[in-house]
Amino acid sequence: MAISLSKGQKVDLTKTNPGLNKVIVGLGWDTNKYDGGNDFDLDSSVFLLDSTGRCASSADFVFYNQTEGAGGAVVHTGDNRTGEGSGDDEQVKISLNDVPANISKISFVITIHEGEARNQNFGQVSNAYVRVVNEDGNEELIRYDLSEDFSIETALITGELYRHGTEWKFSAVGSGYQGGLARIATDYGLEIG
Template structure:
């Protein structure tokens, strides 16, 4: 297993040359703030070369758990953990990046931020072998951010790579979605 630090990347294609499907697992220490559970939601943006989604069909999250192309699906449950399954060979050529993030549900009303989240990570698993290929543990330095990009899986010269991002956003879901061309009502 490869362990990344913020800003590093690794070739998934070299770590597992024949892998066609991966699991993207994001996690954190389950906890409460002021006696109320922290409710975090995974989200994945399928972006084109311009860094934007082509439309709402390129967004995968709890309210749309499967991509229109069928390559990505959010599986599992909040109680036991959610993961994205990604069939790399089914991702349309127009999609260059898979941006994996997390938002805090109802962050403004509940007054929550990622400074209250501990032990956050993203890891890539080869489901065929059940081996963890790579892991990135986010630094715990986010005191005002209410949405995060954990990592990006991207194409480069015929390979799939993972970049450890760890970028926070104030403004929650709306700010994160706006970054990738998605309007939130």
């Protein structure tokens, strides 16, 4: 049975699941009724961070146009432009044993594509979540439902996988940002256009 987390909670991932290696991080969301005349496109991104909390290079930014990072240990499975249907809207597959030692943390972000220009924000999004699934057997291990109202934010750090000694843990972050993906990227040491 999956562990359900609240904002700020942390939980052991590999210690409580010995032998765990291949995980899928699923991100999902629904858009509320929106009549602004523009499409509503949410995107998931992954930042591979070193011990200082920064990306060493642009190769440590994984998203729909650069779907692999960490030497192939982290793979984004593609862009879902509508968020229609049930289940995960976008997924990232991770081979924990193959993540290079210089990567201390893997941060999962959801952003609204052109959110500011389209006058869209996470106040118009509901049922956002991040979950961690054991790829072997498709068992959900951890789930974090982002229940708070992000009325002006256009980007969310949903959660993070991070190393703790030789183990991996998961942290439910739930931090909203104005300024979209560019703002988060800057905080992680990258410039994106």
